[in-house]
Amino acid sequence: MNVLVLCIFGFLVAMCFILAIGNAIWEVKDGSVFTVFLPREPGVNAALSSFLSFWSYVIVLNTVVPISLYNYGELFDFSGQRVEITEKTERVDFSWNQLADPKFVFHDYSLVETVKEGNPEAQAFFRLLALCHTVMPEEKKEGELNYQAQSPDEGALVTAARNFGFVFRSRTPESISIMEMGMKVTYELLAVLDFNNVRKRMSVIVRSPEGKMSLYCKGADTIIYERLHPSCNKLMEVTTGHLNEYAGDGLRTLVLAYKDLEESYMEGWRQRHHEASTALEGREERLDELYEEIEKDMILLGATAVEDKLQDGVPQTIEQLAKADIKIWVLTGDKQETAENIGYSCNMLREEMKEVFIVAANTAEGVKEELQNARRKMCPEAAEDPSVIKARAGLFWLKMTETVEDEKVDDEYGLIINGHSLAFALEKELELELLRTACMCKTKAQVVELVKKYKQSVTLAIGDGANDVSMIKAAHIGVGISGQEGMQAVLSSDFSFAQFRYLQRLLLVHGRWSYLRMCKFLRYFFYKNFTFTFLHFWYAFFCGFSAQTVYDEWFITLYNLMYTALPILSLCLFDQDVNDRWSFQYPQLYSPGQLNMYFSKKAFVRCMMHSCYSSLILFFIPWAAMHDTVRDDGRDIADYQSFALLAQTCLLVVVSMQLCLDTYYWTTVNQFFVWGSLAAYFAVTFTMYSNGMFLIFTSAFPFIGTARNSLIQPNVWLTVFLTSLLCTLPVVALRFILIQIRPTVNDKVRYKVQKEVLPAPAPRRPPARRISTRRSGYAFSHSQGYGDLVTSKWFLLKRPLKGRAMLFSQSDSTLAENKPQHYRSITEGSQSSG
Numbered sequence: 001m002n003v004l005v006l007c008i009f010g011f012l013v014a015m016c017f018i019l020a021i022g023n024a025i026w027e028v029k030d031g032s033v034f035t036v037f038l039p040r041e042p043g044v045n046a047a048l049s050s051f052l053s054f055w056s057y058v059i060v061l062n063t064v065v066p067i068s069l070y071n072y073g074e075l076f077d078f079s080g081q082r083v084e085i086t087e088k089t090e091r092v093d094f095s096w097n098q099l100a101d102p103k104f105v106f107h108d109y110s111l112v113e114t115v116k117e118g119n120p121e122a123q124a125f126f127r128l129l130a131l132c133h134t135v136m137p138e139e140k141k142e143g144e145l146n147y148q149a150q151s152p153d154e155g156a157l158v159t160a161a162r163n164f165g166f167v168f169r170s171r172t173p174e175s176i177s178i179m180e181m182g183m184k185v186t187y188e189l190l191a192v193l194d195f196n197n198v199r200k201r202m203s204v205i206v207r208s209p210e211g212k213m214s215l216y217c218k219g220a221d222t223i224i225y226e227r228l229h230p231s232c233n234k235l236m237e238v239t240t241g242h243l244n245e246y247a248g249d250g251l252r253t254l255v256l257a258y259k260d261l262e263e264s265y266m267e268g269w270r271q272r273h274h275e276a277s278t279a280l281e282g283r284e285e286r287l288d289e290l291y292e293e294i295e296k297d298m299i300l301l302g303a304t305a306v307e308d309k310l311q312d313g314v315p316q317t318i319e320q321l322a323k324a325d326i327k328i329w330v331l332t333g334d335k336q337e338t339a340e341n342i343g344y345s346c347n348m349l350r351e352e353m354k355e356v357f358i359v360a361a362n363t364a365e366g367v368k369e370e371l372q373n374a375r376r377k378m379c380p381e382a383a384e385d386p387s388v389i390k391a392r393a394g395l396f397w398l399k400m401t402e403t404v405e406d407e408k409v410d411d412e413y414g415l416i417i418n419g420h421s422l423a424f425a426l427e428k429e430l431e432l433e434l435l436r437t438a439c440m441c442k443t444k445a446q447v448v449e450l451v452k453k454y455k456q457s458v459t460l461a462i463g464d465g466a467n468d469v470s471m472i473k474a475a476h477i478g479v480g481i482s483g484q485e486g487m488q489a490v491l492s493s494d495f496s497f498a499q500f501r502y503l504q505r506l507l508l509v510h511g512r513w514s515y516l517r518m519c520k521f522l523r524y525f526f527y528k529n530f531t532f533t534f535l536h537f538w539y540a541f542f543c544g545f546s547a548q549t550v551y552d553e554w555f556i557t558l559y560n561l562m563y564t565a566l567p568i569l570s571l572c573l574f575d576q577d578v579n580d581r582w583s584f585q586y587p588q589l590y591s592p593g594q595l596n597m598y599f600s601k602k603a604f605v606r607c608m609m610h611s612c613y614s615s616l617i618l619f620f621i622p623w624a625a626m627h628d629t630v631r632d633d634g635r636d637i638a639d640y641q642s643f644a645l646l647a648q649t650c651l652l653v654v655v656s657m658q659l660c661l662d663t664y665y666w667t668t669v670n671q672f673f674v675w676g677s678l679a680a681y682f683a684v685t686f687t688m689y690s691n692g693m694f695l696i697f698t699s700a701f702p703f704i705g706t707a708r709n710s711l712i713q714p715n716v717w718l719t720v721f722l723t724s725l726l727c728t729l730p731v732v733a734l735r736f737i738l739i740q741i742r743p744t745v746n747d748k749v750r751y752k753v754q755k756e757v758l759p760a761p762a763p764r765r766p767p768a769r770r771i772s773t774r775r776s777g778y779a780f781s782h783s784q785g786y787g788d789l790v791t792s793k794w795f796l797l798k799r800p801l802k803g804r805a806m807l808f809s810q811s812d813s814t815l816a817e818n819k820p821q822h823y824r825s826i827t828e829g830s831q832s833s834g
Contacts, residue, residue, distance in 0.1 A: 001522075004604055012064050015537055016057040023545030024050035030544065056547030057540070063560070064533040099143055099179060100163045115164050115181075123180075125301050128256050129161035130168045130178045131187060132204045132216040134194075137170055145169070153252065153306050160304075176206065185209060190266070191273060193291045199223070203295055205261065213261040217295060221303070224255040232300040239303050246305035247341070253305050257298035269294060313501030315347040320504050322347075324590035327457070329438070331471060340416055349414045356414035357437075359421045367424040368433060375437045378409050382436075462503060463489045479503065509580045512590050517572045519598035520662050524571075526607045527614075528564055528655040534615030535647060542623075550619075551648045552641075552703055554688050563652055563681050566673040567659050576665045577746050578753055586749050597744065610731075614654060617726045622646045625719040637713070641706040645685070646716055650723040652681055657728050661735075664750075 027046035040049075089107050094100035106112075114122045135158045136148040145162070149155030158168050167179040177186045187206040190213065195202035201219020208214070217224065221243055225236060243253050269290065276286035321328060330339070330348060340356070343349035349356055357374040361367045375382065415438050417425060425434040461468070461475035466488040472478035473492055480493030481500060490496040495506060539550040549556060555563075583589055592598060626643045656674060663670060686707050687693065694704040710716050739747050 008064055012061055015061055016054050019057045019540045019545050020050045020054035023053035026544050053545055053547055060536050060547050060549055061533050063529050094163050097163060097165055099167045101159050104159060104163045124258065125256060126161040126164050126166040128216040128258060128301060129157050130166040131176055131206055132202065132218050133158055135168065137168060157304060213266055215259040215261055215294060217298060218254050218256045221253060221255045224257050227296045227298055228257060228300050229297045235300050239300060243303055251305035251307050253303055255303045256301040258301055259298045311499050311501060317501045317504040318347045320508060320587045324508060324587035325594060353414050354411040356416065359417040361421055364424040364430065367421045368430055371433045371437045378413050465489055508587050508590055509583045512583060512593060513576050515593040516577060517575050521568060521572050522599050523603065523607050524568055524659060524662060527611050527658060530608055530611030531614045532559060532651060534612060535619050538615065538619040551644055555648045563677050564655060567677055570670045570673045571659065571663055574665060574667050574670060575663055578749055582749060582753055588745050589749060592744060614727045617723055618647060618650050618654060621723045622650055622719055625715060631713060637710060641703045642710045645706050645710050646719060650720050653720055653724050654727045657724055661731060
């Protein structure tokens with residue numbers, strides 16, 4: 001629009017320049033004849049008159065510039081076979097625990113009985129979950145606990161411990177109080193070894209009321225396994241089998257371990273820890289060394305698995321968006337295996353894909369080689385070097401853009417690239433190779449800026465928490481999902497909603513309707529204003545280029561304000577080519593917007609040509625009809641006022657008919673605004689041209705009697721009919737021909753709407769669990785932990801801070817909602833319970 005507005009402004013200057021030259025020529029040749037009864041002001045000559053005429057026409061023709069467009073536990077049967085859990089499956093009764101969360105759902109009674117029997121490993125397992133975290137408790141009423149967690153995963157783990165009899169109750173900077181099987185126990189909090197992206201684990205060191213000191217640790221399986229005591233090797237093999245089983249279900253896993261500490265050792269360690277935590281230089285490095293020192297030779301307790309439950313409609317939404325030719329790229333902070341599992345569960349990756357490429361090299365050369373190998377498999381005939389098209393764009397075409405052309409691929413492929421490989425791939429030397437390879441795939445994991453830079457595409461980013469903010473802001477359109485992850489993403493977004501599936505309606509229905517309405521608005525706005533303005537241009541050749549207006553001043557004032565404002569407003573509010581159900585049935589209807597089919601520079605030029613044609617009809621047909629015309633009684637009506645009234649009446653009728661042709665969806669409001677605007681025009685016209693208005697304001701209403709004298713003549717109405725016919729018939733004929741020989745996808749679907757009945761929507765069914773062998777990722781937030789906060793006094797604020805997790809699969813509310821009832825799997829001691 002900015003470029004078009006500048007072009008329109010240049011066009012305005014050109015028209016004014018032409019008319020100013022015409023004024024100079026007319027003044028020199030014919031103007032002297034009129035000086036006898038219209039003498040010039042002293043010092044005014046043809047050159048000055050031409051200069052003043054230029055600026056007068058800038059004022060008269062300014063309506064052509066659209067300034068107004070800116071306003072800116074698994075279950076098993078007796079034979080050992082897994083039992084599918086459904087809504088009818090019997091749930092565990094936690095009524096024995098008065099502090100249990102009533103919303104917590106669990107199905108495996110064996111684990112409850114194990115805890116009640118006092119199994120030391122099982123109790124140590126849940127004790128760890130109740131102590132090793134940074135959750136903030138809130139208890140407004142006795143027994144009504146509300147946990148504010150850094151991530152939904154962490155909150156759910158604490159909630160699971162709560163329901164199995166280990167209730168996290170309260171904390172201070174120096175202590176943690178929990179209820180252990182109905183008994184209140186307060187542990188002295190000696191240190192929090194916080195989580196970060198490098199450590200991928202967190203630990204707490206506590207002293208029990210008996211004086212026993214212990215370290216409790218939870219983290220990623222690979223990280224914890226490296227720090228286990230050799231005596232745990234056998235248990236580690238069993239746990240690894242469970243982890244692989246969980247990974248096959250797409251669950252996110254954590255491994256839990258503990259270590260008993262000696263008093264003599266802890267005295268020295270705490271002193272060194274204090275010194276490191278207060279150091280002004282090298283603080284993080286010194287703390288990491290201390291953490292590495294103490295977090296070793298730990299005893300394995302077991303593992304947890306979290307189901308990242310997709311919100312309703314996520315796979316269907318992604319499938320629909322893909323059908324609409326929307327390119328979907330996923331950014332996630334999870335492990336590679338988790339990303340792949342989530343990709344399959346939400347239909348980003350599919351079994352029918354010919355191949356899913358994984359880029360996981362640790363060097364730039366390795367990444368380059370893997371990307372090139374993938375590209376060559378997908379498109380063997382593609383050139384080795386990318387085809388980059390350079391062009392100028394932007395304001396005054398000063399910005400140089402580079403566009404990488406898409407390359408044709410016959411089959412469907414997917415691409416997964418992990419974090420360290422992505423760091424290499426985003427370097428200057430490899431970014432184009434990444435872009436080429438990723439764009440050949442149906443699924444990608446990449447960043448927004450690279451796409452914006454080389455694809456010249458409109459980007460949409462959707463996220464749910466604080467570390468998605470930069471991505472949301474980088475995209476053209478930002479969408480925030482409100483829910484368990486807080487409001488940071490919502491506050492930084494253009495749109496926000498609670499469920500990912502609403503994105504389907506946002507894009508395929510409201511977004512598409514909005515595009516259609518906006519394009520119609522722009523085309524109609526340009527059409528009516530260009531037509532309005534061009535009449536002034538033609539009239540200039542008949543008024544000595546004097547900048548006299550062809551319309552009544554009141555019509556000029558009310559044309560955009562009253563007569564043409566409400567009809568186009570109703571179209572922009574209500575118009576739709578097909579309803580929302582047909583829009584979902586045919587997501588391909590979205591593609592015209594991606595191709596700029598309905599408004600572009602070409603469409604603008606066509607609009608100008610249409611306006612030029614209409615203006616010629618609207619000016620010269622009334623001019624010819626009024627030339628040397630007399631009334632039925634023989635009186636002359638060939639005057640300026642009568643011609644102005646006829647021209648403006650024809651103009652308003654024609655632009656109203658054009659709006660009717662552009663309207664697909666008629667409502668009572670549309671009808672009222674269209675006919676009401678025409679009725680308002682005639683009511684205002686008869687009022688303004690009445691004797692009474694002239695007598696009250698003589699100089700302001702010079703068109704006295706024009707309406708009643710002109711509009712009673714049959715030839716005036718025949719002229720209105722003829723001009724309307726000549727202006728609209730070519731439009732109707734052209735549209736009919738185009739629908740027959742070159743129908744758009746909208747035309748085809750609208751034709752189907754008339755012939756077919758839309759089938760009822762299929763009932764939503766939960767997706768079947770997909771069995772896989774991929775290892776899932778650890779259930780941690782990937783932002784810095786809140787260890788420093790919980791050991792300070794700041795967390796005593798009434799409303800504790802909320803944390804969040806990474807996009808998509810890492811505790812992600814964007815595609816997933818994590819619920820405590822889905823903590824179904826635990827390995828503790830030498831046995832496992834689902």
